[in-house]
Amino acid sequence: MDFAAVVTLEILYMIAFLALTSAGLAIxxxxxxxxxxxxxxxxxxxxxxxxxxxxxxxxxxxxxxxxAPLVVGIFGLVVERLVVRHLYGRMIDTMLATWGLSLLMVGxxxxxxxxxxxxxxxxxxxxQLGNFQMGGYNLFxxxxxxxMVIGLWLLLRTTRIGLVARxxxxxxxxxxxLGYNPNIVYMWTFTAGAALSGLAGGVLAPLTGLLxxxxxxxxxxxxxxxxxxxxxxxxxxxxxSVIFGTxxxxxxxxxxxxxxxxxxxxxxxxxxRLMPQGITxxxxxxxx
Amino acid sequence: xxxxxxxxxxxxxxxxGLTALGGAIPFELALAQGAPIKLGSILDNSGNLDAYGKxxxxxxxxxxxxxxxxxxxxxxxxxxxxxxSQSDIALYTKYAQQLTRDDKVDVVHGGITSASREAIRQTFxxxxxxxxxxxxxEGGVCDRNTVCTGTTPAQAVExxxxxxxxxxxxxxxxxxxxxxxxxxxxxxLAHYIKQRKGTVAATDFFPLDVADFASTIAKIQQAKPAFVxxxxxxxxxxxxxxxxxxxxxxxxxxxxxxxxGVGNEQLALSPGEGDGILIxxxxxxxxxxxxxxxxxxxxxxxxxxxKAVHEIAVSQYQGILLWxxxxxxxxxxxxxxxxxxxxxxxxxxxxxxxxxxxxRTHHATLDINVMEVKGQKLTIKQQFKARPPADTLQSCDxxxxxxxxxxxxxxx
Numbered sequence: 059m060d061f062a063a064v065v066t067l068e069i070l071y072m073i074a075f076l077a078l079t080s081a082g083l084a085i086x087x088x089x090x091x092x093x094x095x096x097x098x099x100x101x102x103x104x105x106x107x108x109x110x111x112x113x114x115x116x117x118x119x120x121x122x123x124x125x126a127p128l129v130v131g132i133f134g135l136v137v138e139r140l141v142v143r144h145l146y147g148r149m150i151d152t153m154l155a156t157w158g159l160s161l162l163m164v165g166x167x168x169x170x171x172x173x174x175x176x177x178x179x180x181x182x183x184x185x186q187l188g189n190f191q192m193g194g195y196n197l198f199x200x201x202x203x204x205x206m207v208i209g210l211w212l213l214l215r216t217t218r219i220g221l222v223a224r225x226x227x228x229x230x231x232x233x234x235x236l237g238y239n240p241n242i243v244y245m246w247t248f249t250a251g252a253a254l255s256g257l258a259g260g261v262l263a264p265l266t267g268l269l270x271x272x273x274x275x276x277x278x279x280x281x282x283x284x285x286x287x288x289x290x291x292x293x294x295x296x297x298x299s300v301i302f303g304t305x306x307x308x309x310x311x312x313x314x315x316x317x318x319x320x321x322x323x324x325x326x327x328x329x330x331r332l333m334p335q336g337i338t339x340x341x342x343x344x345x346x
Numbered sequence: 347x348x349x350x351x352x353x354x355x356x357x358x359x360x361x362x363g364l365t366a367l368g369g370a371i372p373f374e375l376a377l378a379q380g381a382p383i384k385l386g387s388i389l390d391n392s393g394n395l396d397a398y399g400k401x402x403x404x405x406x407x408x409x410x411x412x413x414x415x416x417x418x419x420x421x422x423x424x425x426x427x428x429x430x431s432q433s434d435i436a437l438y439t440k441y442a443q444q445l446t447r448d449d450k451v452d453v454v455h456g457g458i459t460s461a462s463r464e465a466i467r468q469t470f471x472x473x474x475x476x477x478x479x480x481x482x483x484e485g486g487v488c489d490r491n492t493v494c495t496g497t498t499p500a501q502a503v504e505x506x507x508x509x510x511x512x513x514x515x516x517x518x519x520x521x522x523x524x525x526x527x528x529x530x531x532x533x534x535l536a537h538y539i540k541q542r543k544g545t546v547a548a549t550d551f552f553p554l555d556v557a558d559f560a561s562t563i564a565k566i567q568q569a570k571p572a573f574v575x576x577x578x579x580x581x582x583x584x585x586x587x588x589x590x591x592x593x594x595x596x597x598x599x600x601x602x603x604x605x606x607g608v609g610n611e612q613l614a615l616s617p618g619e620g621d622g623i624l625i626x627x628x629x630x631x632x633x634x635x636x637x638x639x640x641x642x643x644x645x646x647x648x649x650x651x652x653k654a655v656h657e658i659a660v661s662q663y664q665g666i667l668l669w670x671x672x673x674x675x676x677x678x679x680x681x682x683x684x685x686x687x688x689x690x691x692x693x694x695x696x697x698x699x700x701x702x703x704x705x706r707t708h709h710a711t712l713d714i715n716v717m718e719v720k721g722q723k724l725t726i727k728q729q730f731k732a733r734p735p736a737d738t739l740q741s742c743d744x745x746x747x748x749x750x751x752x753x754x755x756x757x758x
Contacts, residue, residue, distance in 0.1 A: 064564045071560060173392035173432065175581030177588065179616055184594035190567045193560060193593040266557035266585045269394060275555060310561040314550055316524070318561070 060188025065311055067187075071196040073303035074203035078262065080280040080287075080295050081206060082255030087284055088291040089227040089247055092142060093153050096160035097280055098273025099167075100252050104130045104259025105268045106167060112178045118264070119181070123202075126260025127253040134252020138245050146244065160273065167270040177267030195265060202261050206254070211292050214346045223247055224346070282326040288336020293345035297337045301325070382425035383418070383679065385410060385666070386451035386475075388441045388466065390458050393433025394554060394581045397609035398458050401659035402480075403428060404649050406455065409666035412644070419673045427451055433580075435465050442466035446473035452679045455480055455665055458658070459579065460527040464753070467492055471751060474681050480665030481658045482608065482627065484530035485735065486754040488707065488742035490685055495665040495701065495710045496658065499534035499756075500736035502626040503604055505716050507538040507575070509728065510602045510624055515572025516544035521562065521586065523579035523605075524551035526753075531577040531604055533756050534737070539575075547571045557582040559589050566599065576603040584614055591619035600624070608657045612719045620719040628712050629660040629698040630724045641697035664696035668703060668710075689745070700732065707742045709735035 083097045094100075104126040111121035137159065145152045182194035214220035223243055226233040230240040258276075266272075283302060287294025302322045310318030333340050387406050390399035410424045418424060427449050429441040438457070445451050446469060454470055455478040457463040463479050470477040471491045478493045485498030510518070520535050522528030528551060536546050547569040550562055566574060578586055587606070590596060602624035606612070612620045631642065631652070641660075645652040671694050673679060676687035693702030699713040711734045717724040741754035 061564075061568055064567075068561050068564060168392075174396045175394065175584065177585070177614070179588065180592045182592075184592055186594070190564060191594040191598060193563075193589055195592060196560060265589070267581065267588070269581065271393075275557070307561060311565060315556060315558070315561060316551070316553060 060190050063187060064190050064192065065307065067192065067196065067200075068311070069304050069307040070200050072307045073299045074200040075262070076279060076283050076299035076303050077203045077207060077295055078199070078258040079255075079276045080283040080299065081210065082251040082253075082258065083280045084284045084287065084291045084295045085254065086248055086251035088287075088289055088294065089223065090146070090244055091149070092146070092248070093149060093156070094142075094251070095153055095157040095277070096137075096163060096273075097156075097255060098275070098277030099160045099163040100130050100134065100255035100273075101259035101262075101276045101280075102167065102268060102270065102273040103133065103163065104256030105263035105272065106171060106176070106259075107256065108260040108263045109176050109178050109268060110171075118178065122260030122263065123257070127257040130256025130259070131249050131253030134255075135245065135249040137252070138248040142248060143241065143244065164270045164273065171270065173270055175267050175269050178264050180264040199261055199265070202257075206257070207292060207296060211346065214292065279322075282323065286326050286329050286333075286336055288333070288338035288340075290338035290342060290345045293342040294336055294338040297342070298329075301329075301337075380422050382423045383420075383453075383673075384427055384449060384451040385424050386427045386429075386445040386449060386454040386456065388429045388431050388438055388445070388454070388456035388462075390433045390462075391428075391430035395433040395458055395579075395609075397581060397584075397611075397614075398481075398656075398658060399430075399433075401610075401654045401656055402458070402662045403430075404645075404654065405659040405663040406666065408645060408648055409663045411648070413666075413670050419670050420677070420679070431462065435462055438462045438465045439469065442469040446470065446475050451475060453478065453669055453684075455662060455669070457481065459525065460484060460530075461525045463487075464526065468751075476669075476681055476684055478665045478669055480662040482604075482661070484527050484534065485709075485737040486530070486741065486756075488738065488744065488747075488750045488752060488754060490708065490744050490748055490750075491681075493665070493668070493688060493703065493708045494735075494738075495668060495703075496661045497626075497628050497712065497714065498709060498735045498737050499531060499538075499604075500738075501712070501714050501733045502628075503531065503534050504538050505714055505728075505730055505733075506602050506604065506624055506626040507535065507542065507544075509716050510573050510575070510600070511539065511542050511544050513624075514600050516542075517547050517571045517573075518544065519547045519566050519569055519571040519574045520549040520577070521574065522549065522551055522577040523583065524553045525579075527579065528552075528577050530755055535575050535577070535604075537756055552578065552583065554580050555582050557585045559586045562586075563589060563593055563595060567595070571599065573600045573602060576601060577605055578603070579605055580609075584609075584611055587611060587615055587620065587623075591615060596620075596622065607717070607719070607724055610654065610656045612722050612724065613653065615722070617721050620722065623719040624716065624727075625719070625724065626714055626716045627657045628701075628714060629657045630715050630717050630726050631655055632717075632723055632725055633698065633715070635699070637695060637699070638697045660697050664694065664698065664701050667694045667696060668692070668701065672703075702732075704735055704739070706745050707735055707738045708744060709738050711735065 107126045107129045108122040112118040180195035226240045226243040283298045287298035306318045306322045309321040410426045431437040453476045480495045482496040522532040642652045672687040676683040689705040701712045714730040715726045716728045
């Protein structure tokens with residue numbers, strides 16, 4: 059019985075992990091059709107911001123929940139203005155440019171922090187669940203991911219900003235004829251995506267520790283989650299996170315974490331073969 | 347590359363200045379000493395494995411400077427040719443070629459993971475460049491061109507299993523890194539546990555970049571072993587100990603490890619988190635011997651805080667001292683004469699006690715301390731004097747088969 063609860067919690071944690079790391083990418087890719095290959099490095103930058111601030115004596119929650127999204131969001135804004143905005147509609151060029159950006163970021167972070175593992179201890183102690191000891195910090199990650207998804211849904215579904223954003227993505231021309239400048243909408247969308255990546259990096263930093271090359275560990279999972287999810291930002295990310303998180307953890311518990319990863323990747327191939335437009339290309343078509 | 351006129355002028359100018367100086371002053375010195383001896387070294391000074399590599403690079407510098415200050419070897423100074431392999435196996439092979447072809451070094455001390463050692467060992471064998479591998483490892487390398495001065499499972503793993511099973515009980519859960527070191531060490535762990543009528547509940551292997559151990563920690567609790575034995579390696583695997591401590595497991599199921607402490611992992615955990623972890627190795631900073639105190643003082647004088655000193659930094663230092671002792675005995679750097687000296691039962695006094703080279707295997711006979719982590723320190727529980735590399739001795743005999751060139755694996 060305890061074990062079932064433990065497995066459930068670990069599955070929830072993996073779903074939260076996938077949703078967190080892919081939300082930023084989903085917004086940028088799902089709404090703007092821009093493939094940001096530097097997404098993993100945005101996450102990594104959020105992690106480094108958190109660790110650097112926490113080591114400087116700033117409250118760690120403030121660092122991960124406020125400073126990390128802020129710093130990475132501003133960074134994303136600069137990148138959008140300098141690079142990405144010139145490349146809208148040119149998918150291959152954007153990929154090349156953001157890939158170059160990711161290499162640059164790895165290099166810069168190595169230069170500043172050194173090519174060495176850094177970490178901060180998790181600020182929440184473990185707790186007892188029946189016969190099992192569990193990491194308390196995982197619960198915090200599940201909570202943050204849940205709040206993020208709800209917040210994002212409310213923003214896109216119920217506010218004027220969300221409406222304009224969705225409208226501009228559907229038809230930039232109609233939006234501009236109604237008096238909304240699509241360039242400005244794109245700019246803020248990209249910035250928001252970057253800020254969400256920063257949040258993910260900040261929240262996950264205490265769990266694993268970071269290297270400048272850590273971005274690579276996030277981007278693969280984030281990409282298969284977003285692509286498998288399809289065009290709808292929230293429903294897509296959420297449905298593929300649930301499927302992949304569950305499979306990954308069930309197989310991990312039954313065998314080893316390595317096989318868990320393999321099962322997840324194999325499933326992604328099968329899903330994309332069956333649903334080339336992603337899950338939301340077939341189900342939940344009218345969702346956000 | 348383009349060379350501007352100004353840059354060309356300044357560089358040639360300074361080069362000319364150097365030659366002028368070089369011609370004037372060190373001429374007599376050059377006559378007295380001959381060209382310096384080149385000591386090649388490839389170590390991971392950055393990246394995932396830099397917790398191991400950085401102090402080893404410092405130890406290399408310290409050993410070379412010390413030997414030079416005492417007049418060098420065979421009347422010649424040592425010049426260290428150091429390459430940073432950045433935790434990347436591809437760079438090992440590249441730098442190994444460079445050391446043998448371009449730099450033409452006289453000896454190489456280097457390699458950290460067993461994967462890196464196997465990537466470069468044959469290059470040195472082909473080039474007849476003597477190679478010292480100064481890191482604890484899974485044992486079994488049998489090659490006359492290679493000397494392994496680190497501890498092997500029979501030396502370090504057996505004592506831990508012995509004490510862990512006596513203290514905690516007969517069943518173990520084994521976690522190991524997924525490459526040759528972890529795979530073979532896991533076999534040795536199983537071997538020693540079964541020899542003592544114990545059981546292995548399960549064995550899990552992890553690639554070096556795995557950093558999330560939540561499901562593993564739950565599985566361990568499900569299996570309820572008497573203790574956990576870890577042979578995890580590198581910066582990413584460090585998060586196992588952090589997550590283990592964060593979930594409060596360190597007070598519930600005891601842990602022993604063949605690698606903990608090697609990269610000073612105890613310092614990365616907060617005080618108390620690592621308490622009680624059982625490890626075994628050749629070196630402890632806490633060793634209350636004049637040789638160790640003297641070594642730590644020298645380290646502090648050269649690099650500041652000696653906290654960075656760990657098992658394989660000392661291993662590297664002792665490896666270089668052993669090589670220097672062999673060169674003095676051989677009276678030459680000729681590879682075959684050096685090998686004869688290596689096989690003469692030669693030994694040195696290092697920071698971790700007496701280290702002698704075992705002639706049949708080119709491995710070291712050394713003292714082993716079983717230690718316990720207490721408040722970020724490795725306190726010695728029990729010492730085993732002069733343990734031979736019994737595992738490698740089982741299968742390797744270079745006196746009988748001088749042309750042997752392979753790594754033997756344990757059969758369990």
